[in-house]
Amino acid sequence: MSAYEPVLLRRLGKKECQSIAGYRADGGYKTLERVLREMTPDQVTTQVKDSGLRGRGGAGFPTGLKWTFLPKGHPGPVYLCVNCDESEPCTFNNRVLIENDPHQVIEGIILASYAIRAKTAYFYVRYEYGFGTRQIQKAIDEAYEAGILGNKILGTDYSLDIFVHRGAAAYICGEETGLIESLEGKRAWPRIKPPFPAIEGAFRKPTIVNNPETLANVVHIMDRGIEWFKSLGVPPDPKNPRDAGSYGPKLYCVSGHVNKPGIVELPMGVTLRELVDKHGGGVWKGRKAKGAIPGGNSMGVIPESEFDIPLDFNGPGTVKALGLGTAAVTVFDEETSIVDVLYNLCRFFAHESCGQCTPCREGTGWMLKIVERIRNGQGRREDLDILEEVADRIGIMPGTTICGLADGAGWPVKTAIRKFRPEFESYLKEGTRGGVRLKMAGAH
Amino acid sequence: MATVLVNDIPVDIGDEKLNCIQAAERAGVTIPHYCWHPALSVVASCRMCLVMVGEKKPDGTVAMQPKVVPGCQTPVKDGTVIQTLDPKSTGAQQSTLESLLLNHPLDCPVCDKAGECLLQDYSFQFGKATSRMVDEKNTPPNKPNIGPNISLFTDRCIMCSRCVRFTREVAGTAELHVVQRGNHSEIDVFPGHPIDNKLASNVVDLCPVGALASNDFLYKQRVWNLKTVKSVCTGCSTGCSINLDTNKSVVYRLRPRFNPRAQGHFMCDEGRLGYHNVNSALRFTKPLERTNSGTQAIDWQQSVAKIDQSVRSAAQTDAGKIWFVLSPFLTTEEAWLLASYARSISPFCRIVSGPVPSHGVDDNYPKDRKGNPSTNPVKFTIRAEKCPNRRGIEAVVAHFQKSPATFADLLAACDRGEVAVAFVTSGYSTAFPAWGTETAERLGKAGFLIVHDMLPSALSDAAAIVIPAAAFSEKDGTYINHAGLAQTTEAGCVPQRGARTDGQIYLDLLGRRGLVRAIEIRKEIGKAVPALAALATGELGEHGVFVTARA
Numbered sequence: 001m002s003a004y005e006p007v008l009l010r011r012l013g014k015k016e017c018q019s020i021a022g023y024r025a026d027g028g029y030k031t032l033e034r035v036l037r038e039m040t041p042d043q044v045t046t047q048v049k050d051s052g053l054r055g056r057g058g059a060g061f062p063t064g065l066k067w068t069f070l071p072k073g074h075p076g077p078v079y080l081c082v083n084c085d086e087s088e089p090c091t092f093n094n095r096v097l098i099e100n101d102p103h104q105v106i107e108g109i110i111l112a113s114y115a116i117r118a119k120t121a122y123f124y125v126r127y128e129y130g131f132g133t134r135q136i137q138k139a140i141d142e143a144y145e146a147g148i149l150g151n152k153i154l155g156t157d158y159s160l161d162i163f164v165h166r167g168a169a170a171y172i173c174g175e176e177t178g179l180i181e182s183l184e185g186k187r188a189w190p191r192i193k194p195p196f197p198a199i200e201g202a203f204r205k206p207t208i209v210n211n212p213e214t215l216a217n218v219v220h221i222m223d224r225g226i227e228w229f230k231s232l233g234v235p236p237d238p239k240n241p242r243d244a245g246s247y248g249p250k251l252y253c254v255s256g257h258v259n260k261p262g263i264v265e266l267p268m269g270v271t272l273r274e275l276v277d278k279h280g281g282g283v284w285k286g287r288k289a290k291g292a293i294p295g296g297n298s299m300g301v302i303p304e305s306e307f308d309i310p311l312d313f314n315g316p317g318t319v320k321a322l323g324l325g326t327a328a329v330t331v332f333d334e335e336t337s338i339v340d341v342l343y344n345l346c347r348f349f350a351h352e353s354c355g356q357c358t359p360c361r362e363g364t365g366w367m368l369k370i371v372e373r374i375r376n377g378q379g380r381r382e383d384l385d386i387l388e389e390v391a392d393r394i395g396i397m398p399g400t401t402i403c404g405l406a407d408g409a410g411w412p413v414k415t416a417i418r419k420f421r422p423e424f425e426s427y428l429k430e431g432t433r434g435g436v437r438l439k440m441a442g443a444h
Numbered sequence: 445m446a447t448v449l450v451n452d453i454p455v456d457i458g459d460e461k462l463n464c465i466q467a468a469e470r471a472g473v474t475i476p477h478y479c480w481h482p483a484l485s486v487v488a489s490c491r492m493c494l495v496m497v498g499e500k501k502p503d504g505t506v507a508m509q510p511k512v513v514p515g516c517q518t519p520v521k522d523g524t525v526i527q528t529l530d531p532k533s534t535g536a537q538q539s540t541l542e543s544l545l546l547n548h549p550l551d552c553p554v555c556d557k558a559g560e561c562l563l564q565d566y567s568f569q570f571g572k573a574t575s576r577m578v579d580e581k582n583t584p585p586n587k588p589n590i591g592p593n594i595s596l597f598t599d600r601c602i603m604c605s606r607c608v609r610f611t612r613e614v615a616g617t618a619e620l621h622v623v624q625r626g627n628h629s630e631i632d633v634f635p636g637h638p639i640d641n642k643l644a645s646n647v648v649d650l651c652p653v654g655a656l657a658s659n660d661f662l663y664k665q666r667v668w669n670l671k672t673v674k675s676v677c678t679g680c681s682t683g684c685s686i687n688l689d690t691n692k693s694v695v696y697r698l699r700p701r702f703n704p705r706a707q708g709h710f711m712c713d714e715g716r717l718g719y720h721n722v723n724s725a726l727r728f729t730k731p732l733e734r735t736n737s738g739t740q741a742i743d744w745q746q747s748v749a750k751i752d753q754s755v756r757s758a759a760q761t762d763a764g765k766i767w768f769v770l771s772p773f774l775t776t777e778e779a780w781l782l783a784s785y786a787r788s789i790s791p792f793c794r795i796v797s798g799p800v801p802s803h804g805v806d807d808n809y810p811k812d813r814k815g816n817p818s819t820n821p822v823k824f825t826i827r828a829e830k831c832p833n834r835r836g837i838e839a840v841v842a843h844f845q846k847s848p849a850t851f852a853d854l855l856a857a858c859d860r861g862e863v864a865v866a867f868v869t870s871g872y873s874t875a876f877p878a879w880g881t882e883t884a885e886r887l888g889k890a891g892f893l894i895v896h897d898m899l900p901s902a903l904s905d906a907a908a909i910v911i912p913a914a915a916f917s918e919k920d921g922t923y924i925n926h927a928g929l930a931q932t933t934e935a936g937c938v939p940q941r942g943a944r945t946d947g948q949i950y951l952d953l954l955g956r957r958g959l960v961r962a963i964e965i966r967k968e969i970g971k972a973v974p975a976l977a978a979l980a981t982g983e984l985g986e987h988g989v990f991v992t993a994r995a
Binding site: 170172187189192351352353354355356357358359361364366370382386393397398400401402 | 492512514582621622625626629
């Protein structure tokens with residue numbers, strides 16, 4: 001595996017990696033030109049579908065399949081929304097792409113737009129990415145100048161406009177219908193589905209929402225072909241009939257208590273242990289790891305003993321974590337209190353819950369209050385059961401909320417308690433002595 | 445023919461497009477819900493209506509979906525199976541209720557909504573008796589000045605967002621919105637833009653809990669002490685169906701009553717708050733007679749006798765100089781009785797419709813965001829014609845008077861000194877008067893002016909005899925709205941301090957015995973007047989009947 005040559009990040013650090021001249025010198029936009037001249041949109045869709053590319057945004061939905069959900073023969077307009085509201089904590093794979101190689105993403109956007117016959121694409125970028133926003137805007141301006149965007153791209157009949165929309169810094173805008181609502185100028189309250197965005201999305205028109213990393217992959221699928229793409233990664237797990245396989249390269253973010261936090265591109269299926277020890281430089285200060293979050297906060301936490309899982313779309317599920325998510329690994333060392341970890345996670349989700357559905361709005365707030373109380377030394381043994389039950393019943397999986405944020409808020413809580421219960425219990429015992437006295441209010 | 449199975453009860457829904465809540469209602473099964481309202485868009489956010497749904501296959505097997513779905517958002521079709529008693533359904537409902545109560549202050553003893561609160565009702569029916577929450581609750585500050593008529597008790601809010609959607613979708617002015625996120629979400633207005641549109645108070649009815657309260661009703665009554673009757677708003681010719689809430693013959697509140705034939709679900713604030721005349725201390729309670737020595741109260745028998753006597757003596761000289769004015773605030777039955785009395789005196793007595801107060805133009809909703817007229821489909825209209833029964837009165841007048849005179853003719857005759865007796869009924873709202881002092885002065889030139897009104901005015905000052913009128917809340921009868929919809933209204937109060945209803949006075953004038961019964965008179969009208977034949981059934985039902993074919 002060490003021989004793996006990065007593809008998505010291959011231009012990272014090069015002198016001219018951000019400019020259109022540099023991108024073209026490295027062979028950029030050649031694929032686009034060839035595809036626009038030689039292939040029909042349906043052929044592009046089929047090639048992406050057959051490659052087995054799955055969305056890199058978190059849920060891992062097959063990208064080509066999503067594109068085929070658009071109504072056939074729709075008179076248009078059809079929109080492409082690029083979801084660069086990368087708000088999962090410790091995730092920065094899209095940030096690296098748009099800051100350092102924006103033209104690769106733009107080429108992907110044009111290819112995807114061509115495949116779905118969109119004439120307009122919106123690039124939704126989170127507020128915090130100021131530099132990234134300017135980079136992508138600059139790249140778009142360059143592309144317009146070079147005739148790669150706008151009317152009659154590269155002299156073909158295809159035209160596309162890209163608009164950059166900067167969000168206002170809310171986690172929920174990363175949910176695809178929340179993003180669409182926000183794009184329309186409304187409060188980012190996710191929509192009820194069905195109808196899915198492919199049928200009725202932005203401005204009530206069919207819309208495809210994709211992640212920049214996914215779109216960057218599209219460039220290479222069109223360039224190098226299906227066989228190359230399928231030669232990387234992991235085939236479907238025969239034990240899991242719902243696993244569609246995890247092919248292709250993936251950007252892994254490593255952060256937390258490691259010596260060398262950063263981003264690394266690897267074929268899908270690297271183990272968590274390899275990622276931490278080899279690519280992350282091992283746990284800092286010579287300590288051992290206590291556990292890690294395998295793919296963004298919402299995926300849950302797993303202990304060190306389970307670090308041998310492969311980080312593909314199927315792997316984290318085998319140890320009862322939610323999934324691969326954004327493949328952003330956050331490591332915490334043996335001296336970190338799991339109560340503090342959980343408190344921080346709960347605080348994030350209680351702060352970011354949009355407040356639309358009752359179970360999530362009240363559930364995330366309640367879980368935070370309980371964990372805060374435990375942390376302050378006023379925990380009760382039954383609190384752990386309550387936390388588990390509340391975490392289990394909120395989310396789109398039990399059907400009690402509109403979007404998946406609640407699942408993401410529930411999984412860290414239930415995985416932390418199920419996998420680290422002894423530590424919680426000893427904290428409860430010790431913590432009640434000498435703890436800070438918290439005000440308790442009686443209920444009914 | 446589509447059949448839906450609700451808890452194994454088959455319901456035939458025909459070809460209607462219904463959701464699970466509506467289909468279950470047909471089966472007599474309540475699916476609790478907060479955010480869903482038939483007149484508003486579906487958001488499926490309160491998650492109270494979660495139920496198990498499945499499908500009955502043609503071979504008789506039932507395939508249930510693996511998880512609960514929101515009933516409000518799930519359409520039903522032939523073969524749909526709804527299970528509200530499934531442990532997954534009841535569990536989801538229980539946990540949603542537990543969540544809703546986490547930050548709810550449970551201040552029912554001081555809450556206006558207590559007794560008609562859906563949070564109370566559903567907690568009792570579907571919830572748990574205890575909460576596991578021991579932590580401190582969020583206590584956001586109340587917002588008593590969210591609008592001139594509305595207070596917001598922020599901590600009671602369950603974020604169903606019905607009010608927000610109402611101001612956006614029906615009023616159109618979009619004053620309300622949600623601020624903050626998560627369990628710190630609150631309903632709020634922009635600074636300097638209170639919720640003051642003319643439909644604003646509907647958000648109080650829409651609020652399933654006690655978060656939005658009407659300042660007019662706040663802390664006046666406990667709702668379980670109120671007696672509710674079905675009535676009709678007399679504010680304009682839309683004729684909104686209302687519930688009239690009274691206690692001990694005092695009107696406390698008007699609420700819209702759903703009527704698809706009249707106005708739909710809502711009513712305007714002009715009508716809702718326009719009842720205060722009814723409780724006014726200035727109202728006449730006894731008949732008054734004006735003589736050279738001043739004004740004095742006389743008793744009811746005397747007043748009826750005096751009116752009858754003056755009318756009859758005038759009829760002996762020239763019955764054409766006797767005028768009866770039927771106000772559009774009279775019920776059709778009252779107008780019929782008074783006109784019958786006029787006819788019993790002489791076929792030459794003149795019967796005219798009272799002036800119709802018209803103020804401004806029809807006010808259509810939704811507006812645009814700035815409150816200007818918009819081109820969206822109209823969902824509610826406040827009509828310029830500020831009286832409830834113009835069409836009913838006109839039908840009665842047309843029946844009795846083949847060549848109808850007008851109110852202007854009466855005024856002209858007054859000017860010429862050709863009016864011996866004028867019997868003027870009034871009851872106009874003080875906010876939208878039909879005449880000014882000038883008209884009152886001209887009417888005062890009549891030889892003998894009888895005024896039948898609720899409140900003192902320039903006209904009653906000029907009258908020889910004033911008889912107290914009953915308010916709309918005190919009488920039974922029928923109003924016919926702008927579209928020809930006849931609706932019955934029920935008395936919620938007895939007339940104040942021994943006063944009599946208008947119908948009773950006219951019945952006494954007619955010399956008919958007994959107490960007035962609107963339903964009998966209604967049947968009488970239906971038989972006699974072909975244009976009002978639809979009234980012949982007597983009972984017009986909850987939604988009323990159209991007296992004419994709809995345009």
